Amino acid sequence: MTALALALRELAARPWQAVVLAEPVPLDALPTPALVLDEGAFERNLERMQVFLAAHGKGMRPHAKTHKCPVIAHRQLAAGAVGICVAKVSEAAAMIGAGVDRVLVTSPVVDAARAGLLAELSRRSTALDVVVDSARGLELLAAAVRPDDRLGVLVDVDVAMGRTGAREADTIVGLAAGASAAPGLVYRGIQHYAGQVMHLDGRDVRRERSLALWARVAEIVERLRAQGLEPPVVTGAGTGTYDIDCEVACLTDLQVGSFVFMDQQYRVIGGAAGPEFADFEVALSVLTTAISQPRSGLVTVDGGYKAFAADAGAPVILGAPLGANDRCEYRFAGDEHGVLLPRGDTLPALGERVRFVVPHCDPTVNLYDWYWVCRDGMAREIWPITARGCSW
Amino acid sequence: MTALALALRELAARPWQAVVLAEPVPLDALPTPALVLDEGAFERNLERMQVFLAAHGKGMRPHAKTHKCPVIAHRQLAAGAVGICVAKVSEAAAMIGAGVDRVLVTSPVVDAARAGLLAELSRRSTALDVVVDSARGLELLAAAVRPDDRLGVLVDVDVAMGRTGAREADTIVGLAAGASAAPGLVYRGIQHYAGQVMHLDGRDVRRERSLALWARVAEIVERLRAQGLEPPVVTGAGTGTYDIDCEVACLTDLQVGSFVFMDQQYRVIGGAAGPEFADFEVALSVLTTAISQPRSGLVTVDGGYKAFAADAGAPVILGAPLGANDRCEYRFAGDEHGVLLPRGDTLPALGERVRFVVPHCDPTVNLYDWYWVCRDGMAREIWPITARGCSW
Numbered sequence: 001m002t003a004l005a006l007a008l009r010e011l012a013a014r015p016w017q018a019v020v021l022a023e024p025v026p027l028d029a030l031p032t033p034a035l036v037l038d039e040g041a042f043e044r045n046l047e048r049m050q051v052f053l054a055a056h057g058k059g060m061r062p063h064a065k066t067h068k069c070p071v072i073a074h075r076q077l078a079a080g081a082v083g084i085c086v087a088k089v090s091e092a093a094a095m096i097g098a099g100v101d102r103v104l105v106t107s108p109v110v111d112a113a114r115a116g117l118l119a120e121l122s123r124r125s126t127a128l129d130v131v132v133d134s135a136r137g138l139e140l141l142a143a144a145v146r147p148d149d150r151l152g153v154l155v156d157v158d159v160a161m162g163r164t165g166a167r168e169a170d171t172i173v174g175l176a177a178g179a180s181a182a183p184g185l186v187y188r189g190i191q192h193y194a195g196q197v198m199h200l201d202g203r204d205v206r207r208e209r210s211l212a213l214w215a216r217v218a219e220i221v222e223r224l225r226a227q228g229l230e231p232p233v234v235t236g237a238g239t240g241t242y243d244i245d246c247e248v249a250c251l252t253d254l255q256v257g258s259f260v261f262m263d264q265q266y267r268v269i270g271g272a273a274g275p276e277f278a279d280f281e282v283a284l285s286v287l288t289t290a291i292s293q294p295r296s297g298l299v300t301v302d303g304g305y306k307a308f309a310a311d312a313g314a315p316v317i318l319g320a321p322l323g324a325n326d327r328c329e330y331r332f333a334g335d336e337h338g339v340l341l342p343r344g345d346t347l348p349a350l351g352e353r354v355r356f357v358v359p360h361c362d363p364t365v366n367l368y369d370w371y372w373v374c375r376d377g378m379a380r381e382i383w384p385i386t387a388r389g390c391s392w
Numbered sequence: 393m394t395a396l397a398l399a400l401r402e403l404a405a406r407p408w409q410a411v412v413l414a415e416p417v418p419l420d421a422l423p424t425p426a427l428v429l430d431e432g433a434f435e436r437n438l439e440r441m442q443v444f445l446a447a448h449g450k451g452m453r454p455h456a457k458t459h460k461c462p463v464i465a466h467r468q469l470a471a472g473a474v475g476i477c478v479a480k481v482s483e484a485a486a487m488i489g490a491g492v493d494r495v496l497v498t499s500p501v502v503d504a505a506r507a508g509l510l511a512e513l514s515r516r517s518t519a520l521d522v523v524v525d526s527a528r529g530l531e532l533l534a535a536a537v538r539p540d541d542r543l544g545v546l547v548d549v550d551v552a553m554g555r556t557g558a559r560e561a562d563t564i565v566g567l568a569a570g571a572s573a574a575p576g577l578v579y580r581g582i583q584h585y586a587g588q589v590m591h592l593d594g595r596d597v598r599r600e601r602s603l604a605l606w607a608r609v610a611e612i613v614e615r616l617r618a619q620g621l622e623p624p625v626v627t628g629a630g631t632g633t634y635d636i637d638c639e640v641a642c643l644t645d646l647q648v649g650s651f652v653f654m655d656q657q658y659r660v661i662g663g664a665a666g667p668e669f670a671d672f673e674v675a676l677s678v679l680t681t682a683i684s685q686p687r688s689g690l691v692t693v694d695g696g697y698k699a700f701a702a703d704a705g706a707p708v709i710l711g712a713p714l715g716a717n718d719r720c721e722y723r724f725a726g727d728e729h730g731v732l733l734p735r736g737d738t739l740p741a742l743g744e745r746v747r748f749v750v751p752h753c754d755p756t757v758n759l760y761d762w763y764w765v766c767r768d769g770m771a772r773e774i775w776p777i778t779a780r781g782c783s784w
Contacts, residue, residue, distance in 0.1 A: 031482070031506065031784040065727060087728040088694075090423070107694065107728060110683050110743045114423065133684055136742050158686035163725045165686050195726055291502050292525055294550035294557050302480075302499065305755040306783040311702035311724065332703065333555045334587055335457060335754045336479045336499060336783065350528050351502045362727045363697040367758065369781050388781075389761045391698040391728070392423040 016070040016098035016386045024378035027287060028353050033307035034287040035364075036355070037261075037371040037383065041283035042072075045260050048280065049242065050079045056246035059253030061085055061104065061235055066257035066362045068387035069371065070098030076260075077102070083127065085235075085255050089114045090390035096125045098386055104235070105130040106191065106255065108137045108156060108164055115144035119184075122151040131156035131191050133166045138178050145184030152188040153179035154233060157220060159213045161196050169223050176229040189231030190224070192217045193255060198240030202270045210241045214248040221250045240269055243279070263361040265312045267322060276322040285318045285355045286364070288338070290348040299347040301330075301354055304337045308356070309363030314338075315356035330356065366391075408462040408490035408778040416770035420745050424681045425699035427756075428747070429653075429763040429775065433675035434464075437652050440672065441634065442471045448638035451645030453477055453496065453627055458649035458754050460779035461763065462490030468652075469494070475519065477627075477647050481506045482782035488517045490778055496627070497522040498583065498647065500529045500548060500556055507536035511576075514543040523548035523583050525558045530570050537576030544580040545571040546625060549612060551605045553588050561615050568621040581623030582616070584609045585647060590632030594662045602633045606640040613642045632661055635671070655753040657704045659714060668714040677710045677747045678756070680730070682740040691739040693722075693746055696729045700748070701755030706730075707748035722748065758783075 027036065053060045059082035064073050073084050073095055083102030086092045092103050108131055109115055118141070122128040129152030132138045138153070145151050155175045158165025166172050172190070179187040194213050200206045217234070224231055237245035237254040245251055258266055261284035271277040286308060288301040308315050314330045315338070328340040328347055340347055340354070348354050358364040366388055373381040419428065445452045451474035456465050465476045465487055475494030478484045484495050500523055501507055510533070514520040521544030524530045530545070537543050547567045550557025558564050564582070571579040586605050592598045609626070616623055629637035629646040637643055650658055653676035663669040678700060680693040700707050706722045707730070720732040720739055732739055732746070740746050750756040758780055765773040 029505065033783050108683055111681060113421065133686070134742055156684075162686050162690055163692055163729055163731065164684040167686050289503060291500055292548075292556040294525070294554050294559050298554055300555055303783070305701060305703045305752075306758050309697060309702065310755075311697045335758075337555055339555065350526055360697075363702075366698050366727075367781065367783070389759065391425050391695070391759070 015384050017384075018071045018373070019382040021380055021382065024380045026378055027372075027374060030287060030372055030379060032287050032289045032353065033303035034372050035368040035370070036285050036287050036379070037373045038283045038285070039373050039375050041281040042260055045262070045280040045283055046076065046079050049256060049259050050081070052243065053246065053254060054080065058246055058251060061253040061255050062260070063106070063255050063257030064091065064095060064387070066365065067260060068094075068365060068385045068390065069383050070095055070100050070386050071383040072260065073100040082253050086387070088390055088392055089117055090392045091387045092121055092128065093117065094387035094390050096121050096128070101126040103128050104154070106193070107131065108133045110134065110137050110140065112140055112144065115140040119144040119146070119149055119151055122149055127152060129154055129188055131164075132175055132179065133158070133164055135175070135178075138175055138182070142178075142182040142185060147183040149184035150186050151184060152186050154188050154235065155179070155190045157190050157192045157217060159192060159194065159216045161194055163195065165192070169220055172220055173223060173227055173229065176224055176231070177227065180229060187229070189233030189235065189252070190217070190220070192234070192236040193238065194236070194241075195238070198238045199265060199269050200240070203244070203272055206241055206269070207244045210244050211247065214245065214251065218248070218250050239266060239280075240277075243272070258361050261361040263312075263364075264316050264357050264359050267357070282318065282357050284358060284361055284365075286315065286358055287353055287355050290340070290350055290352045290354060293350060297342060299340045300333065301338050301340060302336065304332055305335045306367060308358055309360050309367065311363060312360035315359055318355040318357050407776050409776075410463045410765070411774040413772055413774065416772045418770060419679060419764075419766060422679060422764055422771060424679050424745065425695035426679045426764050427760040427762070428677050428679050428771070429765045430675045430677070431765050431767050433673040434652055437654070437672040437675055438468065438471050441648060441651050442473070444635065445638065445646060446472065450638055450643065453645040453647050454652070455498070455647050455649030456483065456487060456779070458757065459652060460486075460757060460777045460782065461775050462487055462492050462778050463775040464652065465492040474645050478779070480782055480784055481509055482784045483779045484513055484520065485509065486779035486782050488513050488520070493518040495520050496546070498585070499523065500525045502526065502529050502532065504532055504536065507532040511536040511538070511541055511543055514541055519544060521546055521580050524567055524571065525550070525556055527567070527570075530567055530574070534570075534574040534577060539575040541576035542578050543576060544578045546580050546627065547571070547582045549582050549584045549609060551584060551586065551608045553586055555587065557584070561612055564612055565615060565619055565621065568616055568623070569619065572621060579621070581625030581627065581644070582609075582612070584626070584628040585630065586628070586633075587630070590630045591657060591661050592632070595636070595664055598633055598661070599636045602636050603639065606637065606643065610640070610642050631658060631672075635664070650753050653753040655704075655756075656708050656749050656751050659749070674710065674749050676750060676753055676757075678707065678750055679745055679747045682732070682742055682744045682746060685742060689734060691732045692725065693730050693732060694728065696724055697727045698759060700750055701752050701759065703755060704752035707751055710747040710749050
């Protein structure tokens with residue numbers, strides 16, 4: 001306990017650096033629910049993506065909304081990433097405060113306070129970029145910067161998703177021209193993210209849909225070029241289309257996020273080789289403990305809605321074949337608990353640990369303060385989730 | 393910004409006390425998504441519950457898993473609560489560390505490390521209690537305490553829910569006898585919580601079902617009395633049955649939680665007077681900003697799965713009639729966003745703030761670091777959510 005207490009004190013003093021445990025801790029000794037990162041699998045996922053994208057002449061701009069962890073962001077940059085993405089301004093502040101440079105904010109900002117914060121953050125970083133999708137947003141950014149600032153601006157393009165982004169070509173060209181002309185802003189290019197495609201079932205379905213959308217983006221790039229506004233950066237794509245979107249000539253870099261961890265939602269979308277999308281390993285899991293058995297045929301574990309985000313179905317036992325728990329089925333049982341029902345096998349005994357693949361990694365990570373980073377089945381480091389809760 | 397920065401620094405130095413903002417902040421100036429607590433409504437809810445229970449000769453033992461906030465726990469104790477509940481040992485540590493005394497841990501513990509932590513915490517508090525529902529759990533507690541400790545033990549009774557608790561009368565009596573006999577443990581009574589009843593639609597349905605379960609508990613109380621193990625405390629119930637369970641003679645105190653805030657899940661269960669359960673006011677809300685409009689007929693706000701827990705449907709605009717948004721309908725659009733679709737009225741303009749009743753308060757609160765506490769439409773204090781993330 002002393003080594004752990006020391007590590008936690010160190011964590012409190014430097015809340016963005018990895019803490020090496022003085023003595024490795026067996027996973028079964030961790031207080032549960034515990035968020036566990038398999039460092040080997042994580043590193044292999046990172047390398048696999050970087051090598052693949054580099055071989056196709058594309059940059060990797062991983063999304064930090066998935067991990068919210070400067071330790072991971074620094075490793076992604078060290079692996080060759082051209083920069084990292086964040087969803088919100090407060091995440092950018094957390095990352096820049098932890099020395100992570102080259103940050104792109106992928107959601108538009110439409111209030112003066114956050115535009116001002118972005119301008120301030122841009123002075124403390126090598127390259128800070130933000131997307132814009134409205135005249136109002138651009139005006140606020142232009143008003144927030146000083147003439148000698150260099151806040152990067154990308155026009156967010158919405159082809160069909162209907163979440164953020166400008167849809168009309170004239171609007172897009174107008175925003176690009178405005179960003180080019182405004183002192184203190186630097187026009188960097190465009191963003192196109194098609195979240196609605198990422199989890200479509202079957203690689204062929206995703207390929208057809210994604211390339212059709214990119215064809216529309218290519219037309220917009222042509223329009224911009226004709227106006228003297230050729231975008232230096234065309235950024236977008238995600239884990240579900242990473243290998244598909246590499247076929248797109250105009251795309252310069254990919255905003256892949258979940259590939260570092262993988263989750264059940266991505267495992268089931270199907271890959272090139274079969275029904276499982278197995279291009280990346282499951283590196284993230286949540287460890288729980290069987291704490292109660294009120295009746296036979298059921299065991300309760302100590303993780304519920306506060307241990308697993310509930311937007312994407314139930315967790316699945318780690319190591320089970322795709323789409324099914326061979327040992328037993330998990331059902332949410334409120335905020336603090338889940339129940340396991342047998343499915344052809346015995347249930348865990350009281351006190352036994354049960355480890356799960358998470359349904360959806362991003363909002364699940366956002367429930368925890370740190371990763372227990374393990375190698376060879378032992379927790380060896382703590383990586384703080386510094387930007388946890390930075391939803392604003 | 394200076395007053396706010398000062399408040400945040402103070403918050404960092406004393407992470408469990410209320411921070412009074414040097415200057416009140418208009419809600420429209422808060423960075424969004426923001427978790428907003430209406431202090432007046434909160435205080436009225438607290439007083440209403442305390443007065444009602446006292447008039448029926450029952451104690452209030454509010455569940456802090458709902459709010460995770462020592463400021464609120466202290467106010468509940470000051471209002472007359474007999475103690476507070478927490479779900480997990482780490483929550484108990486956070487509360488006791490913030491000077492909150494008389495804590496009951498409502499989930500069983502079946503590992504030696506957490507049993508040891510409970511024993512240690514019991515030495516630092518006036519009264520710390522924990523439930524037990526297995527021989528293994530009781531053995532671990534008995535082994536963790538010293539003979540002069542006074543860790544309170546309640547037997548968790550499961551009548552029909554099937555989550556935690558012992559079901560067989562012999563087991564319950566055996567655990568009560570074991571707790572009575574163990575040096576360092578103090579037998580305090582029993583707990584019965586019927587979470588499956590709380591959200592049943594219609595007060596009559598809840599009444600019939602809840603009283604039937606309590607009749608079984610009364611039989612167990614009789615069994616214990618016959619064995620010389622009459623429980624001094626019989627604790628249970630929740631917001632959905634608070635007025636119903638006051639009819640139960642053997643019940644001594646109620647573990648009500650959500651009544652301080654209210655959420656959409658509770659609003660729709662029906663009350664004595666009509667289809668809305670309106671005994672308590674909606675005191676909690678999440679403020680968002682309209683940040684994008686990719687096409688007409690749709691506006692995107694800056695709160696998604698990381699702003700609202702997704703286990704209980706979609707948020708509803710604050711002030712809308714029960715079960716419907718008169719202005720527009722919210723749909724989740726990923727981790728960071730939601731889209732608003734018009735329903736007979738116009739959509740908000742870019743930059744406009746939109747405030748929502750949360751679908752389920754407990755796991756939503758667990759996403760935020762603090763409440764913006766408002767009076768008269770101005771944020772005046774920050775109350776830290778000290779036990780956020782304490783799911784272990």
